[in-house]
Amino acid sequence: MARELISKNATKSVYRDGDKAVKVFCKGFPKAEVLNEALISARVEAIGGINIPSIQAVSVEEDGCWSITRDYIEGKTLTELMKEKPDKRDEYLNQMVELQLMIHSKTCPLLNKLKDKMARQISEMEELDPVNRYDLLTRLDSTPKHIKLCHGDFQPDNIIVKEDGTMYVVDWVHATQGNASADVARTYLLFCLTDQAAAEKYMDLFCEKTGTAKRYVQQWLPLVAAAQLTKKRPEEKELLQSWLNVCDYQ
Ligand SMILES: Nc1ncnc2c1ncn2[C@@H]1O[C@H](COP(=O)(O)OP(=O)(O)OP(=O)(O)O)[C@@H](O)[C@H]1O
């Protein structure tokens, strides 16, 4: 059976190959990053209790490109479903938050720490002025040390819903152990880039369900904005830079 392209970005393509999904990395993609993605996925898979496509192989294709093969999950992404059934958006948002809370209830002690990863990203950002950088690193340092499993890129694109409604979570490359509010601030930020109303609903749902003060999540916004700026996407720059000012959230 021929491979069928299901998703593509600048550096990766995901194909369906029968009952497998093959993520093929572009030529020159760092080998360490491919192996790191496979290792993080495998560690999360080993926790158990989370629906995640199982890794079947890490390989080199005939043309020399690295690939990761996983079980193919038959279904639609939550993004597709939200578009198809706008009347069910609130219900989907609710399910999405429940799923994220379930993930936060797990631990995965061998993953990197969210705070370490974020500190590295902020330290390496060339465009930050030294005062701003110092403020952000000081704020990060003062956050509590939590060890909850955080997906790191939890958004509707990375949730596949099967016909029977079971939700699977993909794209674990950014997973760390850390503070749930940081993970929620990142999802909120991703929603804000596309759909402000959904962002507010999502944040309200999380705060309601967990009894968390909004301010507690908001204190992470300058930090997640700085981390997202490292992706250097021109269309996001203006919004993210406006979030960088630490004082606005105190
Ligand atoms: N195991 C799988 N089964 C079915 N579909 C999958 C599977 N893995 C990935 N996909 C599809 O491919 C898309 C991209 O996969 P994934 O998010 O892992 O790749 P990525 O290129 O690292 O991410 P992104 O495009 O978000 O940067 C997913 O949104 C999903 O639609």
Ligand SMILES: [Mg+2]
């Ligand atoms: Mg993805």
